[in-house]
Structures are given as C-alpha cells and as structure tokens.
Amino acid sequence: MGYVQDVIGKVKEKNPNEPEFHQAVTEVLESLEPVLERHPEYEKAGILERLVEPERQILFRVPWVDDQGKIQVNRGMRIQFNSAIGPYKGGLRFHPTVYSGIIKFLGFEQIFKNSLTGLPIGGAKGGADFDPKSKSDAEVMRFCQSFINELYRHIGADVDVPAGDIGVGGREIGYLYGQYKKITQAFEGVLTGKGLDWGGSLVRTEATGYGLVYFVEEMAKDKDKTIEGSTVVISGSGNVAIYATEKVQHLGGKVVSLSDSNGYIYDKEGIKLDTVKHIKEVARGRIKDYVKDHPEAQYFEDRGIWKIKCDIALPCATQNEIDEEDARALVGNGCFAVGEGANMPSTPAAVRVFQSNKVLFAPGKAANAGGVATSALEMSQNSMRYSWTFEETDAKLKQIMINIYRNASEAAREYGYEDNLVVGANIAGFLKVARSMLAHGVV
Numbered sequence: 392m393g394y395v396q397d398v399i400g401k402v403k404e405k406n407p408n409e410p411e412f413h414q415a416v417t418e419v420l421e422s423l424e425p426v427l428e429r430h431p432e433y434e435k436a437g438i439l440e441r442l443v444e445p446e447r448q449i450l451f452r453v454p455w456v457d458d459q460g461k462i463q464v465n466r467g468m469r470i471q472f473n474s475a476i477g478p479y480k481g482g483l484r485f486h487p488t489v490y491s492g493i494i495k496f497l498g499f500e501q502i503f504k505n506s507l508t509g510l511p512i513g514g515a516k517g518g519a520d521f522d523p524k525s526k527s528d529a530e531v532m533r534f535c536q537s538f539i540n541e542l543y544r545h546i547g548a549d550v551d552v553p554a555g556d557i558g559v560g561g562r563e564i565g566y567l568y569g570q571y572k573k574i575t576q577a578f579e580g581v582l583t584g585k586g587l588d589w590g591g592s593l594v595r596t597e598a599t600g601y602g603l604v605y606f607v608e609e610m611a612k613d614k615d616k617t618i619e620g621s622t623v624v625i626s627g628s629g630n631v632a633i634y635a636t637e638k639v640q641h642l643g644g645k646v647v648s649l650s651d652s653n654g655y656i657y658d659k660e661g662i663k664l665d666t667v668k669h670i671k672e673v674a675r676g677r678i679k680d681y682v683k684d685h686p687e688a689q690y691f692e693d694r695g696i697w698k699i700k701c702d703i704a705l706p707c708a709t710q711n712e713i714d715e716e717d718a719r720a721l722v723g724n725g726c727f728a729v730g731e732g733a734n735m736p737s738t739p740a741a742v743r744v745f746q747s748n749k750v751l752f753a754p755g756k757a758a759n760a761g762g763v764a765t766s767a768l769e770m771s772q773n774s775m776r777y778s779w780t781f782e783e784t785d786a787k788l789k790q791i792m793i794n795i796y797r798n799a800s801e802a803a804r805e806y807g808y809e810d811n812l813v814v815g816a817n818i819a820g821f822l823k824v825a826r827s828m829l830a831h832g833v834v
C-alpha cells in the first residue's frame with residue numbers, strides 16, 4: 392500500500408466511528424499524492440502521520456443549572472490540531488450533534504484553511520453538544536461561564552484563540568469573554584468575534600459571507616461570468632448565509648432562497664434581508680416566519696432547496712448537506728458555480744458530479760476562509776491596541792480572498808490539475824505547514 396493509503400487506513404483504525412473525520416482526511420491526503428512524490432522528504436519526516444494526530448485533545452465536563460433549577464451536563468472539547476505556523480485558531484460549535492468526529496474534521500480542515508489565509512495561525516476547533524436554540528439568555532450565560540471555567544487554562548492570546556461557529560455568535564462570545572476576563576484578570580485578545588465596544592474588529596460579523604462572495608466573484612470572472620444578474624440559492628440563515636446574501640445583493644445578484652434545519656423559503660422576487668436579519672439576529676426565530684411578512688414568498692418543510700433553478704449555489708448551513716442527487720439537480724438546472732460557505736457541505740460524490748460537469752467549484756477551506764482571516768486581523772488589531780476602519784478591513788479581506796483564489800489556482804496548475812481548486816487549495820495550504828514542521832524537527 393502507498394504512503395497516503397497507509398496513513399488513511401491508520402486514521403480509520405485509530406479513530407473508529409468518526410466518518411466526518413475520515414472523509415476530511417481522505418479528501419486532503421489523496422489530493423497530496425503528487426506533492427509527496429515530488430517531495431520524498433515529507434514522507435521521511437512522517438509529516439502526514441503527524442498532521443492527522445492532533446497535538447492535544449481536551450475533553451471536559453460542562454455542568455450548569457437550567458432555569459428550573461435542574462442540573463444539566465454537557466461534554467465540552469477543544470482539539471488543538473496543529474501549531475506549526477501560529478497559535479491555535481478556530482471556532483467553537485454548540486450544537487446537539489457535536490462529538491469528537493465533527494470537531495476533528497473541522498480542526499483538521501482548519502489547519503489548511505488558516506494556512507491559505509497567509510496569516511500566522513495554527514488549526515484548532517472546539518465546542519459542545521449543547522443546543523443554545525431552546526435556551527434562555529440566562530441559561531446560555533451559565534453554560535458559557537461553565538465552559539470557560541475549564542477551557543480558560545488551555546487558551547490565551549498567543550496560545551489558542553477560539554471564535555464562533557454554528558450556535559456561537561456575538562452573545563456567546565460575550566459571555567465566554569466576560570468569564571475569561573474575570574478568572575484571569577487579563578483583558579486580552581483571547582477570543583475573536585468580540586463586540587465592537589470591547590476589542591472586536593469591524594467586518595468580522597460580515598467576513599465569512601462577504602469573503603465567500605468575493606472568492607466566487609473572482610472565480611467567475613476568470614470564466615467571464617459575474618454575480619451581477621445571477622440567480623443565487625443559499626442554504627442556512629445564520630451568520631454566513633445572511634452576509635453572503637447581503638454581498639450578493641450588493642453585487643447585483645438575486646438570492647431567491649434561504650433555509651434552516653426545518654425547511655426553506657423561496658421568494659422569486661428576491662429575499663428581503665432586513666426581514667431575515669430581524670427574524671434571526673433579533674427575534675431568534677425560524678425561517679418560516681419570513682412568509683408572515685411576505686405572503687408572496689413560499690415556505691417548504693423539506694430539504695428540496697437544491698432543486699430550485701439557479702446560476703450559483705452557496706451552501707452555508709452544515710456538513711454533507713449536498714448529496715449526489717442534489718448535485719445532479721443543480722447541474723441539470725444549469726448551475727455554473729458552487730461556493731462552499733459551510734465546512735464540507737458537499738459529499739465527495741457531489742463534488743465529483745460538479746467537477747465532471749465543469750461546474751466552477753470553490754471548496755470551503757478556501758472559499759469560507761474570510762471569517763478566520765478577519766479573526767486574524769482582529770488579533771493583529773488587539774496586539775496593536777488599535778482598530779482599522781470598516782473600509783480598511785474590508786479591503787484587506789477582499790485582497791486576502793483574491794490571493795487565496797490565485798494561490799489555489801496556481802498550485803493546481805503547477806501540479807497538473809488545471810481548474811481543480813479542491814486539489815489546489817489542499818496543496819497550497821499543506822506546503823507552508825509541511826515546510827514549517829520540517830524546519831521545527833520532530834516535535
């Protein structure tokens with residue numbers, strides 16, 4: 392067996408029942424074959440074996456008291472995957488489906504994504520099997536305080552800097568930060584996605600969605616296409632989906648659909664984003680509430696969103712939300728570009744359908760890197776005790792997304808995989824990490 396398959400086999404053996412982690416590792420490692428052939432020193436130094444084994448995994452109990460006075464216990468975790476190029480960096484996910492296989496897949500992806508940003512950040516991810524959706528603000532606060540009561544000892548502005556992901560937004564970051572500050576007496580840039588009054592960066596809220604659309608615009612431009620005049624389907628209605636919608640609208644595209652885990656809305660005249668922002672950011676309601684204000688739109692309680700005819704699809708909800716059949720439906724309806732705002736939203740079979748039908752395909756670790764890139768800009772501003780304007784930060788974000796697109800395209804071309812951004816992003820992200828690991832010796 393070859394080196395790559397050997398390492399993949401061992402990952403499956405050592406991490407049983409973690410299919411999402413196996414999926415992410417298989418996709419990345421198989422695409423690195425040509426690099427490993429050209430650089431035998433990586434195999435000799437055991438780079439892949441070391442990459443797939445997290446540097447540190449922290450699992451902890453998170454006890455808290457609910458509004459009825461009942462004691463609840465969740466499982467918290469932080470997986471610090473790789474610190475070869477900078478302090479650990481990556482989000483926290485609070486969702487009932489969280490378990491080690493999800494956090495490992497996300498942490499592993501984060502290594503390459505963070506490297507692609509060109510900024511000095513290592514890869515990590517964390518979270519808990521806690522569902523903020525059905526909880527009061529007071530319950531969320533008590534949960535966050537208990538979570539940080541353990542996590543605080545493992546993080547720090549130069550050690551590990553968590554941020555948001557599914558179920559973790561401004562409210563949660565506030566409670567986590569407040570408790571960290573109280574325990575440590577340190578006002579430092581230990582979390583990103585902070586409020587603008589207390590160390591947050593302008594554009595961080597918008598960054599993942601905006602960055603995704605900047606990336607897709609650049610990719611489309613190369614093929615003489617534009618977002619302007621395009622019909623766009625976006626899944627999810629959280630942070631990434633909302634700001635992807637906003638940027639598509641800025642650029643003259645029409646977003647006709649958004650979703651949540653219950654169903655999706657279709658508004659053929661174009662989504663009215665103010666209504667969605669109110670439902671999701673203020674009322675913490677469900678996407679179906681949209682049709683109360685806009686009876687001309689329709690709500691469907693199923694997962695048929697990818698059957699809607701569109702030019703561009705931007706999955707911005709969760710992993711494996713587009714399967715092979717969905718991909719075929721998109722291709723059949725003439726979709727010319729897919730940009731992954733979520734992490735690993737397309738199954739491997741779906742990706743094959745897109746690529747074999749010449750759909751422009753932007754993989755998540757490149758296309759959604761604007762969020763973590765702007766987090767790194769937040770870290771820089773915190774270190775300088777200074778803040779950049781919205782325009783300055785947005786311009787930096789846009790340039791970073793263009794650079795990621797160019798670097799991934801160039802790496803693909805250099806290794807003979809013209810137009811394959813999956814391979815290009817993996818190679819470009821990997822090389823910097825591998826070179827750094829080599830330089831640091833066996834650690």
Ligand code: NDP
Pocket residue numbers: 555556557558559560599627628629630631632650651652653707708709710732733734759760762763
């Ligand atoms: P939010 O919690 O703000 O929103 C998540 C959205 O996705 C909600 O509409 C949610 O619906 C939906 N969703 C979540 N889980 C499922 C599921 N199992 N099935 C169907 N729908 C689901 O999270 P974000 O917008 O921050 O994250 C969305 C995606 O983007 C994730 O994959 C995340 O990892 C990725 N990402 C986020 C970044 C960020 O900066 N926030 C950066 C890069 C990537 P419901 O309310 O019903 O749960």
Ligand code: 2IT
Pocket residue numbers: 480481482483504552553554555556583734759760762763764766
């Ligand atoms: O998946 C991701 O890149 C994020 N959730 C953002 C991580 C961050 O540190 O901003």
